Amino acid sequence: MGWKTLNKDLAEEGGSMLSLGAYVRSGHFIQATFENWESEFLQMMLYVVLTVSLRQKGSSESKSLEEKEDVDREPKAHANAPWPVKKGGVWLSIYKHSLSLAFAVLFILSFTMHFYGSMKEFNEEQIVKKEPTVTALQYISESRFWFESFQNWQSEFLAVASLVILSIWLREKGSPESKPVDMAHDETP
Numbered sequence: 001m002g003w004k005t006l007n008k009d010l011a012e013e014g015g016s017m018l019s020l021g022a023y024v025r026s027g028h029f030i031q032a033t034f035e036n037w038e039s040e041f042l043q044m045m046l047y048v049v050l051t052v053s054l055r056q057k058g059s060s061e062s063k064s065l066e067e068k069e070d071v072d073r074e075p076k077a078h079a080n081a082p083w084p085v086k087k088g089g090v091w092l093s094i095y096k097h098s099l100s101l102a103f104a105v106l107f108i109l110s111f112t113m114h115f116y117g118s119m120k121e122f123n124e125e126q127i128v129k130k131e132p133t134v135t136a137l138q139y140i141s142e143s144r145f146w147f148e149s150f151q152n153w154q155s156e157f158l159a160v161a162s163l164v165i166l167s168i169w170l171r172e173k174g175s176p177e178s179k180p181v182d183m184a185h186d187e188t189p
Helices: 002-012 020-024 027-053 083-087 089-096 098-128 143-169
Strands: none
Touching: 002 020, 002 027, 020 027, 027 098, 027 143, 083 089, 089 098, 098 143
16 A cells, blocks of 8 residues: 555656555655554563563553562573573573563664665655755754654553553453453452
8 A cells, every 4th residue: 555655646746656666665665664663662672671660550461569470580490491591691691681682673673774764765755856865864863753753652652551551440351461350450460
């Protein structure tokens, strides 16, 4: 749909239409794709990191307010343990935070590709308008790029906050994101 939308816009502005292959390499496609991925990976990274210590009484998304949980115990090497646990040291330190580190790397890659695609699309539009293009250093201060990012980020945080808060009072039988239907509102699973 993005390909058709861009070609419609190009036709209206007197530009040349793009093949599907050219579209996949265009700033329009790269920007839109990685803008979405960026916000998803940021959301998941922060969700993983913040749920380590933040608690919400009654939320199915929260760890217990009083008791230690299985995920809080220190890892012990055993026959079926992953190799970093058996190896210990720096490998274990990294592995203890590998989920949030993986999301951080995916966020940084997506952020970078979003920036590249957004700048490429901006410069493609500048060329059609016969206006000067910008460098990466100039584009980083453009409000357009930050608007794209912040607009997506706020929607992700709203979705997570809604799940955390609504799961205090609302239920979905069979969902791991919900408390059991008969659990009290102020109880945290």
